[in-house]
Amino acid sequence: MSAPRIVIVGAGPAGTRAAEALVARGLRPVVIDEAPASGGQIYRRPPAGFTRSGRALHGFEAARARRLHAAFDALAGAIDYRPDTLAWNVAGSAVHVVHDGRHAAIAHDRLIIASGAFDRVLPFPGWTLPGVFSLGGAQVALKHQGCAIGERVAFAGSGPLLYLVAWQYAKAGADVALVLDGASPAARRRMLAALPTAPARIAKGAWYLAGLRVRGIPVISGVRAVAARGDERVTMLAWRDGKGRERETACDAIATGHGLAPETRLAEIAGCPLAFDPDVRDWLPMTDGDGRTPVEGLYLAGDGARIAGADASEVAGTLAALALLADCGFAVDRARLARLRRARARLDRFRRAMERAFPYPGDLAAALPDDALLCRCEAITAGALRAAASEADAGEINRAKALTRVGMGRCQGRLCGPAAREILAAARGVALARVGRLRAQAPARPVPFATEPPAETGP
């Protein structure tokens, strides 16, 4: 039997651990990664010449980051590593990639997609103004570039990143104007109910919150609406507190986000079916507990399948590789498999508690004013989508997309999609699942026009 040709997309926590488990069995996977260095977004490595310590960059997670980087570096020579390479299509048994402006098709027998996540966003009036960035983007600016996104930064959103990034900014010497938490006190209670399953993480959240309070930074919860004001750039954040009072805070930058969304486009293009999940109010790829999909030879691992965090992604990466090995006829250590599955189950309990504590604020999305931009790619308003829903009788999101172009722009609905589905469902008075989801199409990300046809290359 010749060795199976294996491609892994993504070199973050899940992709790294998957590659490691395959190499341990003498296989040589191709590892495709869009970034110039491994680590994914969470453990992204600083550019050459940067001098801050791992402790300064990754805080509590410094040791984990170091171990993950070391694990990947130890694979040098044992994997076919393709950094700076975008995987934009899966057709038949080939992954289509573009690297340095050149296209190629990489043939495979089995494919593990570990594509990670990006910020789940709630559009608000003024969110396209220069100075408004996602929470994850604000974190990249600080950790990867040593910059704050502004002189005076306001934070508005919900979820675990909100307090973490605000605290990282304050600690790095940025002027943090305030933190506006959209989560209700009830959500806080639900999160605390998760405490027995992951006390260390809740303790970290409390640590960040305390760190902000000690620095005198106002932290306000139950904030129901925000708007960025300014002409050519942000000059003010307007907001409404839990009692309905209108407030204004001077700032030149706003970091916003409501948790993370899985990057599922490539899995969908590869044929993986998706199912609606009421807890996350989104459509997620179908996998068994180990990462197998209903598509023969296709496996998903990490946050690209469902948001569960970096620790869970490492476990999921190993599990997906073991599933692949078992499917190829390799003997897999049952005790190890059982241990990993127990770890995954433990992390899943925490994940579910977090999903319930920080749901996507669908009601706020549905309340986006008619004149506010919903689609930032093509500057389409929420009102245009509502008009399509009522006047053109568009009851399904792809139909509404065809009529309004919402979700058709360069981000392909990654940013507007969650809010667009909520707005459409509310306008039609139907359950969220009924409006469907924006179908993914190749290219999964915009790619330059090719001057040469793709060349078929094997691992």
Add this chain to the structure above:
Amino acid sequence: MSKPDPRATPEPPLFRRLAETGRETVALVVDGRPVEALAGDSLLTALLANGARLRVNEFDGRPRAGFCLMGACQDCWVRLEDGRSLRACATPVAEGMRVLTGAAAPDGTTTR
């Protein structure tokens, strides 16, 4: 030059450098104006540490400065003088890059 554009003075930068400031400098030209970046900057960082926009959106004509910094939003595509477009968050800055952001040039014209 007939009418100097009131916006011809550079906008105050959006980004504030907090760390890693001891790097080598890299020279670029943005809207016809010399600009200094640092080695290891992304093109996005270089532009926003020296100004407050990356481009003008084709649909609403308003300035944009990117959003997600991780390749999802596609809001940071910038144009070079040679006509190429680059995703600024994922492009390392390089000596001699010549970028057009749609802001006013020194001669009062705009580059959009």
